[in-house]
Amino acid sequence: MSPSFHRLAARNRLSGRTPRHGLVIAFAMLAILVLSGSTLPPGATPFHLLGVPSDGGTPVRIQGWERDGVVYVSVNDLSRFLGLEYYWRSDLGQLTLSFGSQGLTVTEGSEIAALGDKLIHLPGPVMMWNNNIQVPLEVIVDEFGQARSWTTQKINYYPRERRLAAKRERGNSLRDIRIMQDPQGWKLVLRASGRFRHQVLSTSQQSFVLRLRNVNFDPVMFTLPPDHAWFQGLRLRNVPDALEISFSAAPSTVGYTVTASRSEPTLEVLLGIDERDLREGNLEEFSGRGAGPAQEITRIVLDPSHGGRGQRTHIDEGARSFAVCEELAATLQIDFGIDVVLTREKGDNPNAENRLNRANRARADLFLSVHVPEREGGPSAFVASIPQASAEVPNELRNLGFQPTVGVQEDALNQSRLLARSILESVATELNSPPMGLYEEAIPELQGAVVPAAILEIGVTKTKLSRKEARKMARGIIEGLKLFVVMGEEEQP
Ligand SMILES: [Zn+2]
Structure with a gap:
């Protein structure tokens, strides 16, 4: 007999019902269990x-179950745990899950989920x-266990521990951004959900960069204003502990002001066009040149992944990563006068130790390894894992099974993260792939690197890479390097 039968019987005794009555309920309960409770879809195993x-x-x-590596949970359980609302339209077989105003719609029998006009x-x-709507866990977390951007309740999923952890929402998010006309020129108005501090990183006309501390933005849900002649190439990105905003001011602008409101969580960046305002001190002057990598980086080690003999797929990947590094090296050398050292020749495949030795001997400013595997999805980046002893190690990393390692990379790690983020975001923008x-x-290779080091991985869906595609990837990396330099200037005292 099931434990629930015993519990039910015990409760009935306590509540003073006659045993006979209790027995009837218990039998009914058992019948329900047999009919529905413990069965699973064919081929599925329980996965709680x-x-x-x-x-x-x-x-x-x-309660959940797994089939062919896909974890399913009931919408009931999920919504109860996360405080998620859901609406089921049985006539359409459609389910909408929502956190407040943001909703995701799924359809019975379909693998496509709709988030506004985006499809997942x-x-x-x-x-x-069992009269329950069952959804793949990936409606709320992505394949890496990270919360989907539509979920305002942040969640992490740890497959090894079968743990779904809801995180307390921290910080502040960007609510609104608009470009408005002003008597003095044009202004960019940013509004967050709560108070924040700001910091101006670069006041160059070509590369104006500022950060809102502890503010983040959701790249999926947030719509940027259309390209504007005054705030050219306006870009937002999340960096550690801040939201970064960058743009180029139109050439006809003569100065700027940055003003934070005292009473509201808003910030205004004004671009002025009148010389008189500048003379009268109503505008500040731009700083001269925009920072380019040539001023800061003199030598880079590029590591084209794989190569040479080996598995067929790795030969192809080696050729692709070499093609990207070749394009990148040419641009860095010719356009920016940066020295480039490659960790391998076109046909070889040295091991990690050899690559690392070459990299460290080169006395370069940074190390970048490029992988171009065959896979779906946007680019990703890697930096070395950090020692467990460090106060910065989040429990989540330990729980994911990352091993503590102490390496020479430790001192450069913050810069490595900055490098990885800068390149990742820029490549994603260039390839238009989140x-x-x-x-x-x-x-x-990363743990042993003495300089800021990162791996960039760009997935492709075909074996060969055209010259044009390799160039596009290289262009994204160059933009990332530029950002890294602009931000690095601020980070170093
Ligand atoms: Zn690879």
Whole structure:
């Protein structure tokens, strides 16, 4: 007999019901269990998750099952745990999950989820089982276990531990950004959900960069204003602990002001056009030149991944990564006068140690390894994992099984993260493909590097890369290097 039968019987005794009455209920209960409770869809195995609430309260059990590597959970359990609302339209077989105003719609039998006009491909179809709507866990987390951008309740999924942890929402998000006309010129008005501090990193006319501390923005949900003649190439990106805003001011502008409101979480950047305002001190003067990598970086080690003999797929990847590095090297050398050292020749495939030795001997300013595997999805980047002893190591990394390692890379790690983020974001923008993520892993080439070091991985869906495609990737990396230099200037005292 099942434990629930015993519990039910015991409760009935306590409540003073007659045993006979209790028995009837118990039998009815058992019948329901046999008919529905313990069965799973064909080929599925039970996969229960532990839901850890954001307030540190008692973890809850979320019933789930797995089939062909896809974890399903019932929408009931999921919504109860996350405080998620859902609406089921049985006539359409459509389910909308929502956190406040943001919603994701899925359809029974379909692997496509709709988020506004964006589509998310799920690893399995939404289905009905035991009168419960069952959804792949990937409606709320991506394949790396990171919260989907539509979920305002942040969640992390740890497959090894079968743990779903809701994170307390921290900080502040960008609510609105608009460009408006002003008597003095044009202004960019930024509004966040709460108070923030700002910092102006670069006041160059070509590259005006500022940061809003502890503010983040959601690249999927947030729509940037259309390209504007005054704020050219306006770009937003999340950097560690801040939102970074960058643009080029139109050549006809003569100065700027940056003003934070005292009463509201808004910031205005004004671009003025009248020389008199500048003379009268109503505008500040731009600083001269925009920072370019040539001023700061004199030598780069590029590591084209794989190469030479080996598995067929790795020969192809080696050729692709070499093609990207060749384009990159040519631009860095010719256009920026930067020295480039490659870790391998076109046909070889040295091991990690040899690559690392070459890199460290080169006395370069940074190390970048490029992988171009065959896979779907946007670019990703890697930096070395950090030692467990460090106060910065989040528990989540330990829980994911990352091993503590102490290496020479430790001192350069903050710069490596900055490098990886800068390149990742710029490549994603150039390829118009949202980044998959920035990961910390115990990779020997990175751990042993004495300078800022990162791996960039750009997935492609075909074997060969055209020259045009390689150039596009190289262009994205160059833009990332420029950003890295602009930001690096601020980071170093
Ligand atoms: Zn690779």
